[in-house]
Amino acid sequence: MSIAEDQVPGVEPATAESQGFVFNHTMLRAKDPKVSLAFYTRVFGMRLLRKLDFPEMQFTLYFLGHAEAGEVPEDDAERTAYTFSQKGVLELTHNWGSENDPELSYHDGNAEPQGFGHICFAVPDLAAAERWFDANDVEFKKRANEGKMPNVVFVKDPDGYWIEVVQPALSAGLGD
Incomplete structure (x- = not known):
């Protein structure tokens, strides 16, 4: 059965103003980046597209994707632009020091109250x-x-x- 978008309540046609919009990434918090990076790169075959440090706010962003070998630019500015032009990117956000907090765990969105x-x-x-x-x-x-x-x-x-x-x-x- 095909989907007739105009028959699904709430679905509206895309506008000319939204042409070219592309879903780029989803962000998850990572308590220990070494563990999370190893998991997503080894188990799911992702590559680190870009790492951005923000020392004044004490966090680091790691952007992961499924880029082909040699496809990711070496130049930092070009690499950043490349990363934000991709589809299906995973952003891992590490708040510095979280890996040392034994009490810290992140809400997965599936326990109450449900969300993500x-x-x-x-x-x-x-x-x-x-x-x-x-x-x-x-x-x-x-x-x-x-x-x-x-x-x-x-x-x-x-x-x-x-x-x-x-x-x-x-x-x-x-x-x-």
Whole structure:
């Protein structure tokens, strides 16, 4: 069944003024950047596109994406412009010293009060991804064969944020 956008309440046509707008990134806080960077670069194959330090405010931003090898410019200004021109970027924000606070944990958005829910990665082979996550001791919230939504996996990142993992071809039958 195709979606007739004009039949879905609240959907309005894009305006000429919004042409060229592109969703660039989502920000998650990272308690320990070494742990989070290792997780997203090793487990999910992302690359560090840009690192921006803000000493006066004591935080660092790490921008991660799936750039091809050699694609990211070396020059800082060009690299920054490149980073903000990409689609599907993950920004990890590290507030300096948070890694030393044993009491600190971030709200994942799924506990009460609910808000933010998850980010999502598409993978070419969901079963292989599950085996990869197991081999890397990734915490599962839901495996592909569990729950009411088959072929959808949820794992957690080092800060407890949920990550949905799907194989696009297996998602064809979801919903109405």
